[in-house]
Amino acid sequence: MLAGKKIILGVSGSIAAYKSALIVRGLVRAGAEVKVLMTQAAADFITPLTLSTLSRNPVTSSVHTDESWNNHVELGLWADAYLIAPATATTLAKLAHGICDSALVAVYLSARCPVFFAPAMDVDMWRHPATRTNVERLQSFGNHLIDVEEGELASGLTGAGRLAEPEHILQHLADYFAEAANRTSLQDLAGRRVLITAGPTHEDLDPVRYLGNRSTGKMGIALAEAAAARGARVELILGPTSLTTTQAGVTVVPVRSAREMYAEAVDRWPESTDAILCAAVADYRPATVAPEKIKKGDGELTVAMVRNPDIAAELGRGKRPGQRVVGFALETENGLENARRKLIDKSLDFIVLNSPRTPGAGFGHDTNQITLVDRNKVTPFELKTKRAVADDILDRLADNPTP
Numbered sequence: 001m002l003a004g005k006k007i008i009l010g011v012s013g014s015i016a017a018y019k020s021a022l023i024v025r026g027l028v029r030a031g032a033e034v035k036v037l038m039t040q041a042a043a044d045f046i047t048p049l050t051l052s053t054l055s056r057n058p059v060t061s062s063v064h065t066d067e068s069w070n071n072h073v074e075l076g077l078w079a080d081a082y083l084i085a086p087a088t089a090t091t092l093a094k095l096a097h098g099i100c101d102s103a104l105v106a107v108y109l110s111a112r113c114p115v116f117f118a119p120a121m122d123v124d125m126w127r128h129p130a131t132r133t134n135v136e137r138l139q140s141f142g143n144h145l146i147d148v149e150e151g152e153l154a155s156g157l158t159g160a161g162r163l164a165e166p167e168h169i170l171q172h173l174a175d176y177f178a179e180a181a182n183r184t185s186l187q188d189l190a191g192r193r194v195l196i197t198a199g200p201t202h203e204d205l206d207p208v209r210y211l212g213n214r215s216t217g218k219m220g221i222a223l224a225e226a227a228a229a230r231g232a233r234v235e236l237i238l239g240p241t242s243l244t245t246t247q248a249g250v251t252v253v254p255v256r257s258a259r260e261m262y263a264e265a266v267d268r269w270p271e272s273t274d275a276i277l278c279a280a281v282a283d284y285r286p287a288t289v290a291p292e293k294i295k296k297g298d299g300e301l302t303v304a305m306v307r308n309p310d311i312a313a314e315l316g317r318g319k320r321p322g323q324r325v326v327g328f329a330l331e332t333e334n335g336l337e338n339a340r341r342k343l344i345d346k347s348l349d350f351i352v353l354n355s356p357r358t359p360g361a362g363f364g365h366d367t368n369q370i371t372l373v374d375r376n377k378v379t380p381f382e383l384k385t386k387r388a389v390a391d392d393i394l395d396r397l398a399d400n401p402t403p
């Protein structure tokens, strides 16, 4: 799976840096093209000459030399994957906070490819809350952790903190590319017409103000792109957000308010086979929209609110045999109980439970952590990129083909 892949290897200054030679050799033997970036500290442990000889490419350590500037943006766009191994505690902190003092971090910030990081450090450094927080932060950006292994450490202590063995790191990358290739060839939603709601809704108060929420549309857009990649025709009814998609197979229907979203969804539902309702729809709207900007007064302002229509409940009610409706439940407490209630009340086939209280999950993040809940089963998943979460949801949808 690694043949023909373009891989950047970022090496930082750890005693485990000697293993980077084995990683480069393994990648090259598997047919990958490898370019190496090193921090200054890494050069204390392994020479650039070793890594340039093994990779058959020059090694870069600084964003510029005395004579020229190294184009980190170009390198970031060139790669199919960026592997940072070993990643020291310092490098993890710099990556997590965008401290761009080396080519290794500059390329990380410019890279559009998947990023894998394999930490290496002493057991207590690995356990320290600062390191844990940095690792979680990097994962919440959608980067892939290749976990440390246990054993004897350079300090003489024994425990977790060793760089994963080079063959495990190579296997991790190969598995990733194999799964990505499977997904691309998977056309299990061909012939399906999937309606997806996504993003927030804005409920106007007056000509300049509205009530909204923090949804960015990322989760729904990931679902739309993943469903189209698997062969579905997708209509994405998207609330007001700066994000969108131009992926083939996805028709974007922009809307603003809950009532507009409802009207578009209800109109399209008879022609659809499936609906995935990911939007954060306002349950209430101001009873009246002031025709002019509301002026500041001395006292409090009370706004009367009325209920918005419930799109999920309406589609669930009007389901024909074979049509499926999937809802989301965004819960801050009693998640399972509330999700089950929504599943029944809205006649959903299954519901995707997520919580804004889980680090890296919910609004705005590139990652999410979900639990799929249906009448008989509760299936929790780990924190993943929203695209990978979308595929988990679609796997469940595809499990139950439309008759």
Ligand code: PMT
Binding pocket: 197, 198, 199, 214, 215, 216, 217, 218, 219, 220, 258, 277, 278, 279, 280, 281, 282, 283, 308, 309, 310, 311, 312, 313, 326, 327, 328, 329, 330, 331, 342, 354, 362, 363, 364, 365
């Ligand atoms: O957009 P992102 O920034 O990526 O964030 C993703 C997300 C957090 C918005 C998403 O993962 C999510 O949880 N969406 C559902 C948010 C929500 O409003 O949940 P709820 O528990 O209030 O609603 C339950 C279900 O009913 C949802 O499927 C919702 O779309 C639907 N609903 C709710 C009210 C309404 N009037 N009509 C509806 O269809």
